[in-house]
Amino acid sequence: MWETSARLLRLLSLLQTRRTWSGAELAERLEITPRTVRRDIDRLRNLGYPVLATAGTAGYQLGAGADMPPLLLDDEEAVAVAMGLRTAASGSITGIEETSVRALAKLETLLPSRLRHRINALQSVTVPLTNAGPTAAPGTLTAIAAACRDSLCLRFDYRSHDGTSRIRTTEPHRLVHTGRRWYLIGWDIERQDWRTYRVDRLDPRTPAGPRFTPRTPPEPDISGYTSRAISTSAYRYQARFTLHVSAETAAERIAPTTGALEAIDEYSCTLRAGSNSLDELAVYIASQGFDFHVHEPPELVEHVRSLAARLASATD
16 A cells, blocks of 8 residues: 555656656656556546546646645755745745745745755855845736747737836747846837837736747847847947956856846957946946957947046046
8 A cells, every 4th residue: 555655656746747758658667567557547536636648649647637736846856946935035026925935834844854954054155135126026927928838919018217108019939037127028019029028017918819920039049139138229329348358257247137248268258238328338347347348339439538548647
């Protein structure tokens, strides 16, 4: 009896790790016969777990039921989930703090002492920076994620930086999280171009739809595209610098929300950044502490040259 119960738990754990398993694969992993697999699948169904048989392939998958089945996690997964919940308790999603704490409390009552010690040790030396900026509503994030997944057009009210609002319609592609804010990358149907939207500024309209055929994304590297869109493209002046340090070293000081880095070689990299002020760009790059060369725009080149002359004369 105990052996059967343990085997059912192992079977349930396998069904949770990927979408579809064939009966032969499950039999091999559990070291039992295909007939025993079928019997164990029936036992799980009798216990209320919606195990579905896939058509034509003699495969099985765990479907969505009325209740969430227990999750079976190994040690590393349990530590990762617990740390993720602790981080989410002070994260950038509106209202998730309380639910994260409740979920964490449930999880930690079930953790063996060896895992609690690991998590507490990791937490004791971790100091999170409080997110003081605007947060995204969980319902908004899930609505966008569902539209991306199902290729459904998304209409929403969007507030610009000056507070004005208008209705936008997009073919949503991906959600990007920078660590401080959430962004939606999508094809703007009215503008016929790719656009980046701050999620905390949009309010989805329901229902979503109609369906669309997904387009080729603007770039394979969506994170790099987002970095350039929010740090450079939206501004009057779009600057390009060569930094005489590696991209890895520069990234320690330059966040993807303020500039986009691209390695040239192991000793130098390109930085692209934007601003509506030439002074702001000049002071920003000079304050990073790296040797650099400014390439564009021409106004910035001349501005840096003039500023350097004024600074030099100030020390004479």
